[in-house]
Amino acid sequence: MKQERRAADELFSKFEKMIHSGELSSGQALPPEREIVETFGVSRTVVREAILALSNKGLVDAKPRYRPVVKKPDFDTALDTIGNVVNRLLDDGEGVKNLFDTRIMIEVYLARQASVEAKRDDIQRLKTALDENGEAIDNMELFFNTDVKFHRVLYEMGGNPILPAVHRAYIGWLQPNWIKMPTSSARNQLNFESHEAIFNAILMRDPDKAEAATRKHLADAWDQINKILSEST
Amino acid sequence: MKQERRAADELFSKFEKMIHSGELSSGQALPPEREIVETFGVSRTVVREAILALSNKGLVDAKPRYRPVVKKPDFDTALDTIGNVVNRLLDDGEGVKNLFDTRIMIEVYLARQASVEAKRDDIQRLKTALDENGEAIDNMELFFNTDVKFHRVLYEMGGNPILPAVHRAYIGWLQPNWIKMPTSSARNQLNFESHEAIFNAILMRDPDKAEAATRKHLADAWDQINKILSEST
DNA sequence: AATCTGGTTTGGTATGACTAAAATTGACTG
DNA sequence: CAGTCAATTTTAGTCATACCAAACCAGATT
Numbered sequence: 001m002k003q004e005r006r007a008a009d010e011l012f013s014k015f016e017k018m019i020h021s022g023e024l025s026s027g028q029a030l031p032p033e034r035e036i037v038e039t040f041g042v043s044r045t046v047v048r049e050a051i052l053a054l055s056n057k058g059l060v061d062a063k064p065r066y067r068p069v070v071k072k073p074d075f076d077t078a079l080d081t082i083g084n085v086v087n088r089l090l091d092d093g094e095g096v097k098n099l100f101d102t103r104i105m106i107e108v109y110l111a112r113q114a115s116v117e118a119k120r121d122d123i124q125r126l127k128t129a130l131d132e133n134g135e136a137i138d139n140m141e142l143f144f145n146t147d148v149k150f151h152r153v154l155y156e157m158g159g160n161p162i163l164p165a166v167h168r169a170y171i172g173w174l175q176p177n178w179i180k181m182p183t184s185s186a187r188n189q190l191n192f193e194s195h196e197a198i199f200n201a202i203l204m205r206d207p208d209k210a211e212a213a214t215r216k217h218l219a220d221a222w223d224q225i226n227k228i229l230s231e232s233t
Numbered sequence: 234m235k236q237e238r239r240a241a242d243e244l245f246s247k248f249e250k251m252i253h254s255g256e257l258s259s260g261q262a263l264p265p266e267r268e269i270v271e272t273f274g275v276s277r278t279v280v281r282e283a284i285l286a287l288s289n290k291g292l293v294d295a296k297p298r299y300r301p302v303v304k305k306p307d308f309d310t311a312l313d314t315i316g317n318v319v320n321r322l323l324d325d326g327e328g329v330k331n332l333f334d335t336r337i338m339i340e341v342y343l344a345r346q347a348s349v350e351a352k353r354d355d356i357q358r359l360k361t362a363l364d365e366n367g368e369a370i371d372n373m374e375l376f377f378n379t380d381v382k383f384h385r386v387l388y389e390m391g392g393n394p395i396l397p398a399v400h401r402a403y404i405g406w407l408q409p410n411w412i413k414m415p416t417s418s419a420r421n422q423l424n425f426e427s428h429e430a431i432f433n434a435i436l437m438r439d440p441d442k443a444e445a446a447t448r449k450h451l452a453d454a455w456d457q458i459n460k461i462l463s464e465s466t
Numbered sequence: 467a468a469t470c471t472g473g474t475t476t477g478g479t480a481t482g483a484c485t486a487a488a489a490t491t492g493a494c495t496g
Numbered sequence: 497c498a499g500t501c502a503a504t505t506t507t508a509g510t511c512a513t514a515c516c517a518a519a520c521c522a523g524a525t526t
Contacts, residue, residue, distance in 0.1 A: 006297050006509065008285075016317060020324070032476060043511040045278070048477090049285055052241075056289035058318045064239050065477055065518055073321035082315050084290045088253060088306035098395050105391075109342045158338075162331050239478065265507060276480040281508085298487055298508055468526085475520065481513085489506070496499085 008049035026072040075165035093229045104218045110154045111210040114202045122157045129153045137188040241282035259305040308398035326462045337451045343387045344443040347435045355390045362386045370421045
């Protein structure tokens with residue numbers, strides 16, 4: 001269990017601490033590699049590997065040929081950094097289902113919450129999103145976008161910045177399956193009606209009905225995805 | 234927006250694809266660095282940076298001096314890789330609160346679900362965890378562990394492997410705040426009673442009561458954490 | 467003041483070398 | 497013949513050096 005650390009890991013930790021403590025603050029650029037070499041008495045190889053690690057872990061933003069800049073942390077970059085692993089987990093259908101189930105979990109919760117404590121202008125924004133969705137039924141691309149938008153409003157209503165970030169992550173991760181789904185005005189119509197049902201339940205302040213409508217909508221979506229998945233087997 | 238890629242990124246992508254497609258399967262070791270140098274016609278520097286990236290992103294397991302091994306993906310490693318960013322987000326109290334709120338969200342959902350569809354042996358396991366918790370009231374360390382255990386059973390009841398992983402991540406991330414909390418038998422007693430209330434609501438198949446009990450329990454915990462946070466300001 | 471321009475700095479890559487640890491081989495032993 | 501151990505070979509970690517092209521900067525030009 002010894003696992004002695006590499007010099008690059010050591011240096012990585014030092015920078016991590018400096019960032020954590022604010023000695024290096026967001027937006028600030030790291031010193032040039034050659035300067036770091038002198039400061040810490042290691043080779044440039046080690047410096048580069050440490051910086052690369054900082055970049056991979058999402059602590060700095062390292063565009064090629066530019067000095068790495070300390071990144072302001074946010075949940076989007078956090079979720080970005082796990083993209084690769086998540087994508088592997090989505091290689092098999094089980095992983096997709098598990099992820100989709102967490103989405104159901106969140107949206108059910110959000111729908112219930114909205115039913116209980118949505119403010120007037122929350123409902124207004126949801127209504128706007130719903131209307132735009134309804135007007136886009138015959139335009140496949142626009143319908144998809146307004147569909148996403150409708151859900152996003154729900155994620156935003158919680159007032160927790162983590163949730164919209166999670167929503168964006170879901171979209172990105174599940175997109176590859178989604179785009180293979182056949183689309184049609186008839187399908188869009190059904191989806192729109194599902195959205196409408198969710199909205200109405202929230203408007204009527206009926207959490208149980210909001211939950212049921214959300215579950216139905218997402219179960220429906222899952223059926224579609226699942227059909228794709230089983231075909232590709 | 235051009236952002237031409239570095240050779241190391243290029244190579245990283247190639248390996249990612251190979252892993253993704255199964256050409257390199259879990260548990261398999263990568264070829265020696267020098268061999269990769271020949272295969273792809275790049276310098277060892279590039280090879281090392283690419284491998285390091287694979288390691289940082291959680292796709293391979295690279296212990297020092299051992300050949301990197303393709304890692305079987307799981308949600309724990311996914312959540313591990315974002316640890317650094319999340320820790321930065323937890324630097325300020327707002328981040329802690331946002332994260333804690335998602336925990337409330339999940340546990341409320343789980344408590345409701347359990348009330349509706351917990352199987353007999355689910356309830357049995359929860360009961361066992363509750364009893365163990367009750368017996369540990371006067372043992373601070375054991376109480377903490379059985380407390381965590383009680384919650385974990387809830388996370389496991391969903392049957393979704395993502396949830397226990399999320400639970401472990403929560404514990405790891407929030408631990409630093411938690412351990413600063415004063416503990417006492419009296420506090421433990423209160424927490425135990427909260428657990429009992431949650432359990433009883435689930436037993437009585439009353440989702441609303443289960444939700445209320447869970448919210449109360451976690452709001453209580455938040456008060457404790459918050460006290461710590463405001464002190465350290 | 468804004469722009470252009472040429473020298474300087476710096477990141478990306480390649481190469482070669484050295485060390486210590488890991489993997490492998492093969493002789494040796496029971 | 498199986499198992500052990502020591503010698504040999506590979507290999508990862510690190511360092512030093514060199515070169516190029518892009519970014520940066522400061523002084524000259526308009």
